[in-house]
Amino acid sequence: DQQVKQNSPSLSVQEGRISILNCDYTNSMFDYFLWYKKYPAEGPTFLISISSIKDKNEDGRFTVFLNKSAKHLSLHIVPSQPGDSAVYFCAASANYGGSQGNLIFGKGTKLSVKP
Amino acid sequence: ETGVTQTPRHLVMGMTNKKSLKCEQHLGHNAMYWYKQSAKKPLELMFVYNFKEQTENNSVPSRFSPECPNSSHLFLHLHTLQPEDSALYLCASSQGQSKSYEQYFGPGTRLTVT
Numbered sequence: 001d002q003q004v005k006q007n008s009p010s011l012s013v014q015e016g017r018i019s020i021l022n023c024d025y026t027n028s029m030f031d032y033f034l035w036y037k038k039y040p041a042e043g044p045t046f047l048i049s050i051s052s053i054k055d056k057n058e059d060g061r062f063t064v065f066l067n068k069s070a071k072h073l074s075l076h077i078v079p080s081q082p083g084d085s086a087v088y089f090c091a092a093s094a095n096y097g098g099s100q101g102n103l104i105f106g107k108g109t110k111l112s113v114k115p
Numbered sequence: 116e117t118g119v120t121q122t123p124r125h126l127v128m129g130m131t132n133k134k135s136l137k138c139e140q141h142l143g144h145n146a147m148y149w150y151k152q153s154a155k156k157p158l159e160l161m162f163v164y165n166f167k168e169q170t171e172n173n174s175v176p177s178r179f180s181p182e183c184p185n186s187s188h189l190f191l192h193l194h195t196l197q198p199e200d201s202a203l204y205l206c207a208s209s210q211g212q213s214k215s216y217e218q219y220f221g222p223g224t225r226l227t228v229t
Binding site for chain 2: 009032046093107
C-alpha cells in the first residue's frame with residue numbers, strides 16, 4: 001500500500017499562472033517532507049523541503065504547505081515558467097530514535113507549463 | 116566530474132546476460148542507494164550502503180547483486196534478469212544514512228531486458 005500518494009499524474013498550466021501540485025500521505029510517523037524535480041534523462045534534484053513542525057516553507061517562487069491533520073502537502077509555484085516543466089516527486093521520511101529513515105516517494109506529477 | 120555519475124546511461128541486455136551498473140559519487144558522502152523506477156510506479160528503494168556496509172535490502176530478488184567497494188563507488192550486478200526488470204535504475208548518495216533525506220541522485224541507467 002502506498003504511503004505517499006500523488007493522485008494527479010499530470011498537470012498543465014499557463015505560463016505566469018500558479019501551479020499547485022498535491023501530495024497525500026498515510027504514515028503519521030513521517031516528519032520530514034521533500035519535493036524533487038526531475039527533467040528527462042536526468043536524476044531527481046532536490047527542490048524544497050518542510051519539517052513537520054512547520055506548516056509553510058518558502059523559497060523564491062516555490063512554497064510548500066503542510067497540513068498535518070489532513071496528512072496533505074502541496075507545492076505552489078508562482079509564477080510558473082516553461083522551464084518548470086518536469087516531473088515533480090513528493091517524498092517523506094520518518095525519524096526513528098534520532099535517525100532519519102529512508103525516503104518514501106510518490107509516483108510523481110508531470111507538470112507542463114505552456115508559453 | 117561532479118555530483119553523482121552513472122554508467123552506462125542506457126543498457127539493453129538479454130535474459131541470459133550478465134552486466135553491471137556503476138555509480139560514482141564525488142561529494143564525499145558515506146551512504147549510497149540504489150532505486151528502481153518502473154513506469155507509473157514510485158521510486159522503489161532497493162539497497163542502502165552506509166560506510167560500505169549494506170544496511171538495507173528491500174526484498175530484492177537475488178538476480179540483483181550490489182557491491183560497494185568503497186564509499187565513492189557502488190555497483191549493481193545483473194544476471195538472468197526478466198523483462199519486468201526493465202526500468203530506470205537510479206543511484207543516490209547522502210552524507211550518511213542518518214541524513215538520507217538529503218540525497219543527491221545520478222542521472223540513472225535506462226535498462227531494457229529483452
